[in-house]
Amino acid sequence: MVSTAIALADARGLEATTMRGLADVLQVTPMALYKHVAHREQLIDEMVDHVVGAIAEPSDDAAASDTERTADAEDWRAHVRRRVLAARRALRTHPWAQNAIETRTTASPVVLAYMDALMSAMFDGGLSADLVHHAMHALSTRMWGFTRDVMPTPTAPDDPAERAAALNSFLAAYPAIARMMTTAPHAGQGCDDDEEFALALDLLLDGVQRRHEAGWNSA
Amino acid sequence: MVSTAIALADARGLEATTMRGLADVLQVTPMALYKHVAHREQLIDEMVDHVVGAIAEPSDDAAASDTERTADAEDWRAHVRRRVLAARRALRTHPWAQNAIETRTTASPVVLAYMDALMSAMFDGGLSADLVHHAMHALSTRMWGFTRDVMPTPTAPDDPAERAAALNSFLAAYPAIARMMTTAPHAGQGCDDDEEFALALDLLLDGVQRRHEAGWNSA
DNA sequence: CTCTGCGGGTATACGGCGTATACCCATACT
């Protein structure tokens, strides 16, 4: 049932994954579902658990291939990075998971286990509890491997002339956006989300690492 | 009407801000609302615009008091920081705004204007289009001043004995979380969200600045 | 001064949703 729900959400989104719709797919009465979950929210909880549980633990092999192996204490950064990228891979086929995860109100054991693994990698690297704490907050939902698409652009009109006009007034109204759109290397086509994500992640990990090396603490 | 809707959402959440409920508050038929908005989503669009529009532009005074004034080109970082913290202040009383903003499917002019201002501060600081682009992605939804609370802990049972037992097994199951909870400076009471936020923001801005100074580009 | 268009309100109704309550039946165990 949970996997059917996941398939349904993959195909049609979380909104469209209703009790009645799911029952339909399962060729069953809506009320039958309530023999297995208490309510829709719990169904979603279980869907989240399912996909989060499927995040692969980075193996030592992967570790070896990813960076040359150095002292264990130095590895926390690569370890965290791999874990987060693994999460990204695992959740990539479940676009609904982002909203689902972010709207859960309490963390399940599976979720806690993932966070615990992340944190213990940092502790193993010698980071202070203080810094680990701040690092987790800074990572925030990025630890699940997704970023919000933050710039959904207004849809352009169909008519070419109108479109050109719309584009022009757009560029005039938002000069900085215009400048970025027209001069960034990838100008025109969409950007590489994976690269984007990795860069942002590295930015954060860099910062944490630097603070760690500087013996930083929050006081 | 929009401001009533905002008040309602402030008080009872976005979910509870239904057409019927809002109509009720306004002492009007539900259908009357549809003379002013095409559908609920548009109402939410307007609510978002309203609160985003209220984000204060940092004044030069604020700038002066925040950092000693240096060459304009050096100011981008402080400028962005102030703007984002202003956003945080403005949206703080509207907890629903986070979800609302993140679920909009196209950016309104007000939203675009805010992003444009952020980006133009960076351009003024001499950052490359490439870097500005990446910086915006890295900032992501943090540019609105909120962070997802990423660690909602399971609720503890009421009975003290049970609670202690639950806590113990919790600590045993998640050693790294346990270690952080018990040794981080703020152990026990909740953490200071503002400080947390500012730190994460600084981490990102630091990273961007360093890359800027290093003449970084994505190729 | 009447007519008319219309901005903004109302009444009713539809189809969807989550889910409470009550019933029902096959199988597995005593």
Add this chain to the structure above:
DNA sequence: AGTATGGGTATACGCCGTATACCCGCAGAG
């Protein structure tokens, strides 16, 4: 042989967003 029970069904309630149709008072045109 009798019974508890896991998993299915039928029906119904109250909520939601919103389509459609009506209505009324005022503004401005003739």
